Amino acid sequence: MIIDLESIFNVEGLSKQFDYEVDMSSEELYGYYPFRTPVRVKGKVANETGIVEVNADACFELNIPCSRCAKEMSKPMKVHLGHTLVRELNNESNDDLLCVENMQFELDELVKEDVFLSMPYKFLCSEDCLGICSGCGKNLNEGPCSCEAQTDPRLDILKQLLDN
Ligand SMILES: [Zn+2]
Ligand SMILES: [Zn+2]
Structure with missing residues (x-):
């Protein structure tokens, strides 16, 4: 205009x-x-x-x-x-x-x-917004992906320490 x-x-x-x-x-x-x-x-x-x-x-x-x-x-x-x-x-x-x-x-x-x-x-x-999983590319807002089941073993140790 x-x-x-x-x-x-x-x-x-x-x-x-x-x-x-x-x-x-x-x-x-x-x-x-x-x-x-x-x-x-x-x-x-x-x-x-x-x-x-x-x-x-x-x-x-x-x-x-x-x-x-x-x-x-x-x-x-x-x-x-x-x-x-x-x-x-x-x-x-x-x-x-x-x-x-x-x-x-x-x-x-x-x-x-x-x-x-x-x-x-x-x-x-x-x-x-949770973004997308860097492993499988799934939109994490739509729910967790299966990558989450495979956690880092170092984190498992940490979790055990925290649980105790
Ligand atoms: Zn988003
Ligand atoms: Zn994933």
Whole structure:
């Protein structure tokens, strides 16, 4: 979606609301294409006392495998976008400041950028996900595997000591 910033920069108190969807289905994340459904973006660009800000929430479902057990899950996510738009930067280094040279502001690119920046390195199906057995590859959330019967003999000795 392209937002014309010209009038917003020129008129104090003016705001433009938006509520639309961004297709991110061709975007790759950690080797997957997890944005199967559109990203819903809702917010506004407003000029409040001469300062132009964009504030929005991007809501979407992420279809991605668990980093521990590899089971695919659907995770609802919400990413907040908040930036002050400026026409030029005066040696300010602030990530929240966004310099717009073109008054035709391409919101989709900002949405994609902020969504990617907010992605965690790991996705877990649950905080106490047991992962997969390194021996047989079974998903241990679905029950113990037969590898557990073959315990390390050194552990047996330790267990005997503890039992006594
Ligand atoms: Zn898991
Ligand atoms: Zn196993």
